[in-house]
Amino acid sequence: MGGDFAGTDLPPSAVHALIEIEGGDVTAKVLCHRLHLEKSSVSRMLRKLITTGLIAETPGADARVKSLSLTDSGRKCVAEIHTFASSQVKTALAALAPSQTELIADGLSLYAEALAKSTPPATPVTFHTGYQTGLIARVVDLHISYYARKAGFDSAFEAAVAGGLADFVPRLTHPQNEIWTATHAGQIIGSIAIDGQDLGDATAHLRWFIVDPSAHGTGIGRALLQKALAFVDEQGFETTQLWTFHGLHAARRLYESEGFVLASEYTGRQWGTEVLEQRFDRKRRET
Structure with missing residues (x-):
């Protein structure tokens, strides 16, 4: 050398x-x-x-x-x-x-x-259902670290993620709410949640879906999404909605492969920079 x-x-x-x-x-x-x-x-x-x-x-x-x-x-x-x-x-x-x-x-x-x-074999990735110590801080960190760099989102975005999670975690006792995390070497590297209460009308809200960039392309994101959608179908929700923005092409391909379709889009600046916000819907799959 x-x-x-x-x-x-x-x-x-x-x-x-x-x-x-x-x-x-x-x-x-x-x-x-x-x-x-x-x-x-x-x-x-x-x-x-x-x-x-x-x-x-x-x-x-x-x-x-x-x-x-x-x-x-x-x-x-x-x-x-x-x-x-x-x-x-x-x-x-x-x-x-x-x-x-x-x-x-x-x-x-x-x-x-x-x-x-x-x-x-490499240190395996494990999946955890429900709350675990440090979950809120780590999921907020994953979001702001990625989206500040990717889209220029500012403190308003960080505050919204932190506040939303702080409100959601105590509601995990409700049977229609759940969160899943992927962990590698003792650290959370991905998360996804289903909030079954905030939208009502038999509609599930898919929230806080994030995977650390170091784990992109490994299948961890798809595994988390499939766990969440299996829960949605088991709970009998008619529709699942998620909000994102234009430009996250790999994520969009993943959503569409699991049955989501673009329902609406509009220009917004709520996170400190102008983006084309999008809503994707997935209808319940018949079994």
């Missing part, structure tokens, strides 16, 4: 960080998860990358959350890293006969299979 790495004078962790930041939607917290590094190590590395002019921090409405992006120098550096890597592989393979490259491909495939069998 000594000497130049990927054609740069950067350490491997910094090279990896630059490539992750290139993909977009990255914060220091996300890097901690993806690089499996301690917060202090990531902070020191990011300070050096900022000082050398390779990355920049963009504060959101919540000053605690800063989005990372490549500067012009950073984009040039990452392009050179990709070029170096491609050149290394092409140069090495060009020196081999076709039969030898096939042998390498077979060997790598066998090694990958063996490695997968010998690697200890």
Whole structure:
């Protein structure tokens, strides 16, 4: 691991960080998860990358959350890293006969299979139904950390989430109210709730659906949504409603795959920035 790495004078962790930041939607917290590094190590590395002019921090409405992006120098550096890597592989393979490259491909495939069998399983994600200690604070943190960066939502949004949860949690004793959380390594990384009381008219309100960005694409969001909708159907609600806003494309695809349809949309500024707010409805599925 000594000497130049990927054609740069950067350490491997910094090279990896630059490539992750290139993909977009990255914060220091996300890097901690993806690089499996301690917060202090990531902070020191990011300070050096900022000082050398390779990355920049963009504060959101919540000053605690800063989005990372490549500067012009950073984009040039990452392009050179990709070029170096491609050149290394092409140069090495060009020196081999076709039969030898096939042998390498077979060997790598066998090694990958063996490695997968010998690697200890990752810490599992567990799902919890009902209240648990610290739930309100953690779910509020997940919401404001994501939406301040994603949409510029401000203190009004944080206050609304905190106030709504504070009102809802004591009502979990009602049979038509429930909340589910996903936990990894002792920390809540996702949540969803069904409030069966506030809308009335046999309509369930799907609320506080959030998954930590580090767990996006893992299926945790779908698992939480399916648990909530199974509860809705068991309770006999005729309709389930949720409110979101335009631009969350992955979430919309998930909603629509589970039977939600866009019912209405309008422009609003209630959370500190103008967004196209949307309501999705799902009718009860016949069994």
